[in-house]
Amino acid sequence: MSFFEKKCVFLPLSSLCNLTYTLFGTVFVLKQEMTSKEIHSNYMRILDSLDQGALKPTFDLLQGFISGTQSYVFQNRLNELQETYQYMLRYYVDGIEDPMQEQIYVNICSSAYELADQIKHHSLHAESPQLYYAIRRNLSIQPAELITLIQQIRINSEIEDQKQFETAIDRLFNIIWTTAFLSEKDVNQIRISLKDISCPLPAKCQIVSALLLGLQISFDKDKLYLLFDAANSNDFGVKIRAIIAICLTLYNYRHRTAFYPGIRHRLDILGETPDFIRILTTITLRFILSRETEKVAYKLQEELFPEMMKFAPKDSSFSFIDPSELSGDDMNPEWKDMLSDSKLVEKMEEFSNLQEEGIDVMHSTFIHLKHFPFFRNVSNWFLPFSSKHTAFNDKQDIDVSTLETMMQASFMCNSDKYSLYFSLFQIPEAQRNAMMNHVNSQLGEMNMQQNTEMKSKKSETETITGQYIQDLYRFYKLYPLHTEFNDIFGQTLDFHTLSILQPWLSDSETLLHIAELYLRKGYHDNALVIYNQLMAIDMQDEMLYQKRGYCRQMTGDLNGALKDYLRSEMINPQSKWVIRRIAGCYRALQQPAKALEYYVQLDKLNPDNTSMLINIGHCYLELKNLDEALKYYFKADYLEPNSPKACRAVAWCSFLTGKYSQARKYYGKIIENQPQTHDYLNAGHTEWALRDIKMAIAYYKLAIQSESGDFDKFLELFRQDIPELELAGIKASDILFLADFLRYGQV
Numbered sequence: 001m002s003f004f005e006k007k008c009v010f011l012p013l014s015s016l017c018n019l020t021y022t023l024f025g026t027v028f029v030l031k032q033e034m035t036s037k038e039i040h041s042n043y044m045r046i047l048d049s050l051d052q053g054a055l056k057p058t059f060d061l062l063q064g065f066i067s068g069t070q071s072y073v074f075q076n077r078l079n080e081l082q083e084t085y086q087y088m089l090r091y092y093v094d095g096i097e098d099p100m101q102e103q104i105y106v107n108i109c110s111s112a113y114e115l116a117d118q119i120k121h122h123s124l125h126a127e128s129p130q131l132y133y134a135i136r137r138n139l140s141i142q143p144a145e146l147i148t149l150i151q152q153i154r155i156n157s158e159i160e161d162q163k164q165f166e167t168a169i170d171r172l173f174n175i176i177w178t179t180a181f182l183s184e185k186d187v188n189q190i191r192i193s194l195k196d197i198s199c200p201l202p203a204k205c206q207i208v209s210a211l212l213l214g215l216q217i218s219f220d221k222d223k224l225y226l227l228f229d230a231a232n233s234n235d236f237g238v239k240i241r242a243i244i245a246i247c248l249t250l251y252n253y254r255h256r257t258a259f260y261p262g263i264r265h266r267l268d269i270l271g272e273t274p275d276f277i278r279i280l281t282t283i284t285l286r287f288i289l290s291r292e293t294e295k296v297a298y299k300l301q302e303e304l305f306p307e308m309m310k311f312a313p314k315d316s317s318f319s320f321i322d323p324s325e326l327s328g329d330d331m332n333p334e335w336k337d338m339l340s341d342s343k344l345v346e347k348m349e350e351f352s353n354l355q356e357e358g359i360d361v362m363h364s365t366f367i368h369l370k371h372f373p374f375f376r377n378v379s380n381w382f383l384p385f386s387s388k389h390t391a392f393n394d395k396q397d398i399d400v401s402t403l404e405t406m407m408q409a410s411f412m413c414n415s416d417k418y419s420l421y422f423s424l425f426q427i428p429e430a431q432r433n434a435m436m437n438h439v440n441s442q443l444g445e446m447n448m449q450q451n452t453e454m455k456s457k458k459s460e461t462e463t464i465t466g467q468y469i470q471d472l473y474r475f476y477k478l479y480p481l482h483t484e485f486n487d488i489f490g491q492t493l494d495f496h497t498l499s500i501l502q503p504w505l506s507d508s509e510t511l512l513h514i515a516e517l518y519l520r521k522g523y524h525d526n527a528l529v530i531y532n533q534l535m536a537i538d539m540q541d542e543m544l545y546q547k548r549g550y551c552r553q554m555t556g557d558l559n560g561a562l563k564d565y566l567r568s569e570m571i572n573p574q575s576k577w578v579i580r581r582i583a584g585c586y587r588a589l590q591q592p593a594k595a596l597e598y599y600v601q602l603d604k605l606n607p608d609n610t611s612m613l614i615n616i617g618h619c620y621l622e623l624k625n626l627d628e629a630l631k632y633y634f635k636a637d638y639l640e641p642n643s644p645k646a647c648r649a650v651a652w653c654s655f656l657t658g659k660y661s662q663a664r665k666y667y668g669k670i671i672e673n674q675p676q677t678h679d680y681l682n683a684g685h686t687e688w689a690l691r692d693i694k695m696a697i698a699y700y701k702l703a704i705q706s707e708s709g710d711f712d713k714f715l716e717l718f719r720q721d722i723p724e725l726e727l728a729g730i731k732a733s734d735i736l737f738l739a740d741f742l743r744y745g746q747v
Contacts, residue, residue: 034068034069034123036124036127036128036129036130038068039068039069039120039123039124040120042061042064042065042068043065043116043119043120045061046058046061046062046065046112046116047113047116049061050109050112050113050116050255051255053109055085055108055109055112056085058112059078059081059082059085059112062078062112062115062116062119063078065116065119066078066119069119069122069123071119071122071123073122074115074118074119074122077111077115078115081108081111081112081115084104084108085108088101088104088105088108106258106259107259109259110256110259110260113219113256113259114219117180117181117218117219118180118181120218121180121218125137130484131378131481131484132177132178132217132484133178135174135177135178136178139171139174139175139178144171144175146172146175146176146185146186146189146190147189149168149171149172149175150172150189150193150199150203152164152168153165153168153169153172153199153200153203154198154199154200156168157200157203162388162389162390163390165200166389166390169202169203169206169379169383170377170379170380172203172206172207172210173206173207173209173210173378173379173382174210174378174379175210176190176207176210176211176214176223177210177211177213177214177217177378177379178214179214180214180217180218180220181220181222182220182222182223182226187222187225187226190207190226191226191229193207194207194226194229194230194233194238195229197234201235201237201238201384202383202384202386204230204233204235204238205237205238205241205382205383205384206379206382206383207226207230208227208230208238208241208242208245209241209245209379209382210379211223211224211226211227211230211245212227212241212244212245212248212249213378215227215245215248215249215252215253216248216249216252216485216486216488219249219253219256221260221262221263224246224249224263225262225266227242227245227246227249228242228246228266228267228269228270230242230245231243231246231270232270232273236460236461236464237384237464239279240279240283240461240464240465240468241464241468243270243276243279243280243283244283244465244468244469244472246267246270247280247283247284247287247495247501248488248493250263250495250498250500250501251491251493251495251498252488254498254500257500263500264500267500267501271503271504275461276504277504277505277510278461279461279465280495280501280504280505281505281510281513281514282459282461282462282465283465283469283495284494284495284496284505284514285358285513285514285517286358286462286465286466286469287469287493287495288493288494288514288517288518288521288523289357289358289359289360289517289521290360290469290473290489290493291489291521291523292354292359292360292521293359293360293363293473294363296354296359296360296361296363296364297363297364297367298364300361300364300365355411358462358466360466360469360470360473362411362412362413362416362470363470363473363474363477365416366415366416366419366420366474367478369416369419369420369422369423370415370419370474370478370479372418372419372422374391374418374422375415375418375419375478375479375480376480378475378479380418381415381471381474381475381479382414382415382471382472382475383414383418384414385414385417385418389418391418391422392421410463410466410467412467413466413467413468413470413471413474414467414471415470415471415474415475416470416474472488472489473489476488476489477489492526494526496510496511496514496530497529506533508534508537508538511530511533511534512530512534514530515527515530515531515534515547518530519547519550519551524550524551524554524555525551525555527547527551528548528551528552528555531544531547531548531551532548535548540571542568542571542572542575545564545565545567545568545571546564546565546568546575546577546578546581548564549561549562549563549564549565549568549581550581552564553581553585558585558588558589559589561581561585562582562585562586562589565578565581565582565585566582569582574605576602576605576606579598579601579602579605580598580602582598583595583598583599583602583615586598587615587618587619587622590622592618592619592620592622592623593619593623595615595619596616596619596620596623599612599615599616599619600616603616608639610636610639610640610643610645610646611645613632613633613635613636613639613646614632614633614636614645614646614649616632617629617630617631617632617633617636617649617653618649620632621653621656626653626656626657627657629649629653630650630653630654630657633646633649633650633653634650636649637649637650644670644673644674647666647669647670648666648670648679650662650666651663651666651667651670651682651686652682654666655682655685655686655689655724655728656724656727658728660686660689660690660728661690663682663686664683664686664687664690667679667682667683667686668683670683671683675702675706676706677703677706677707677714677717678717680699680700680702680703680706681699681700681703681714681717681718681721682721683699684696684697684698684699684700684703685721685724685725685728687699688725688728688730688738689725689728689729689730693738696738697738697741697742700714700718700738700742701742701745703717704742711742711743715739718739722735
């Protein structure tokens with residue numbers, strides 16, 4: 001075999017594209033380099049294999065990765081890892097005690113992760129069209145020392161050369177972000193800068209954001225350790241940004257962190273700071289609330305804004321509106337009559353409460369205001385707002401005091417502040433000047449109100465946390481090339497489930513706070529997990545049984561829910577809410593006798609409740625005691641004559657007991673007041689039982705129309721009632737005839 005043939009055979013078979021050609025009559029097959037998509041796919045397969053702890057399959061995948069990307073500079077490193085692992089296995093099989101075995105295994109795993117990262121970056125650096133690698137290539141053409149950039153930042157800040165200051169910060173951001181593995185020299189320089197009180201705050205904030213963004217691309221323990229340094233900063237803006245970045249990094253690499261004992265050591269040290277648990281809890285809750293952003297944006301666009309437009313003058317100019325001010329007492333008296341019959345006030349109050357809770361209600365307002373050239377630059381999405389930014393140089397006719405007022409608006413993140421300012425200059429100057437006075441006044445009043453609230457309700461931690469998470473949300477959702485980034489908000493981000501963070505998030509008070517938020521927002525699966533943890537701590541808490549039972553019920557575990565409700569009843573037998581839930585579970589589990597027992601008990605505690613009487617009637621109906629059911633239905637109808645539920649119950653039970661004239665009377669009342677498909681259907685049954693076939697057909701046709709003409713859907717509902725029709729004396733053949741007659745009507 002020739003040398004050339006040997007080289008061909010060496011290349012491993014894998015799922016790569018083949019290049020086939022003929023040389024001296026012999027067909028050879030060589031491998032083309034992987035595409036960017038194939039590189040990412042194979043890289044993720046390696047990570048999945050490592051996450052599962054399977055080293056031999058990982059080594060095989062790494063070998064294919066090296067061959068497919070033709071990155072043979074890494075072959076020796078892979079060979080070393082395999083050889084070390086094989087020696088370790090041989091020692092184990094031979095029964096040789098090796099006190100370093102666990103450490104060796106940890107080192108091999110961490111090195112395998114890092115090797116996969118290195119191969120990926122090496123393979124994509126030259127040709128990948130992604131922005132990350134494009135910036136890397138540009139920086140490699142004109143390299144810059146970090147120490148030089150940091151000196152420029154410091155000097156330009158002192159001499160107030162804003163343009164050079166911004167350029168240096170932007171370059172610093174890009175270098176830190178796109179350098180996959182920082183050198184020891186760079187790490188030391190960044191660490192010094194983070195501790196240096198003379199280093200400008202915007203530079204420190206951008207260093208943290210660049211470290212976070214870089215860590216989202218690939219893991220570098222030194223970058224993470226730098227975030228721990230930043231988390232010890234005396235400046236709260238830097239500190240909180242860093243802790244958020246640490247949480248996101250630990251979450252993203254939750255399978256890797258165990259291989260780096262230094263991470264846990266640094267976390268233990270950080271955890272000793274007095275405010276760490278409070279900050280960590282706030283961050284956890286805020287990321288949970290970030291799940292609500294899209295829901296709120298939809299409701300604003302579909303519900304609140306359309307309602308507001310009904311009352312807006314046609315010639316009204318742009319008005320900056322914050323939901324928190326919409327529920328104030330200083331409403332225009334002329335509006336009150338118009339609004340009294342609408343749901344607008346209710347919706348305004350709802351969104352004001354959402355904002356007070358910490359939910360991002362501003363996203364929908366600024367979602368279309370990120371198209372300005374300023375936002376083409378990645379670093380600008382994280383830049384602290386400054387009225388001195390050179391992007392404002394050609395817009396100096398605006399009152400500077402307005403910019404300063406905007407900077408203090410805690411309900412807007414930095415990204416939105418820039419958006420608002422740029423958007424103002426899309427408006428004709430004549431309108432803009434008048435409007436700016438209005439904006440300045442509104443913002444001033446809101447800032448004064450929020451400063452007062454801050455002292456009593458909010459903390460600096462909550463404000464900075466909320467703003468930075470909003471900045472992150474805007475970037476990952478709205479940046480023009482956002483699809484090139486893994487959307488962190490597409491994950492659950494439940495930091496309290498990370499074992500490495502649990503020492504600071506596992507006390508009963510913190511867990512209960514998180515569980516309450518999950519419960520309030522309808523994330524019952526998440527809340528259930530925490531309630532299970534809490535139940536292991538305190539087995540006699542009545543409220544925990546109730547809440548866990550509710551979560552079980554909402555997730556479909558009726559038996560589990562019933563079990564918890566019954567335990568809660570043992571502790572507090574007088575709880576009406578629990579008794580009602582128990583009755584509801586028994587009924588859903590098709591145990592009407594047990595359900596009836598609890599509904600009767602509840603009726604004694606809360607007599608003459610219409611809903612309870614109807615439920616008791618339903619239980620008797622399911623027990624085939626129709627006369628007793630009708631008695632309770634009549635009582636409910638007597639107490640609440642206009643109740644559609646009571647009326648329907650009386651009508652249907654009257655039909656089942658053969659009291660067709662009585663049923664006709666009640667269905668007549670129902671048809672007059674917003675009837676549903678079942679009402680037309682049952683009214684038709686009643687007329688048929690009274691042998692008024694034409695009237696029955698008329699009602700059936702109305703039922704079909706109610707289902708948008710879907711005859712099959714109507715027929716499905718109709719067939720469910722065939723047993724009752726037969727009990728009413730209607731023959732099976734008649735049912736077939738009438739069904740066919742209705743079919744002809746559909747042709």
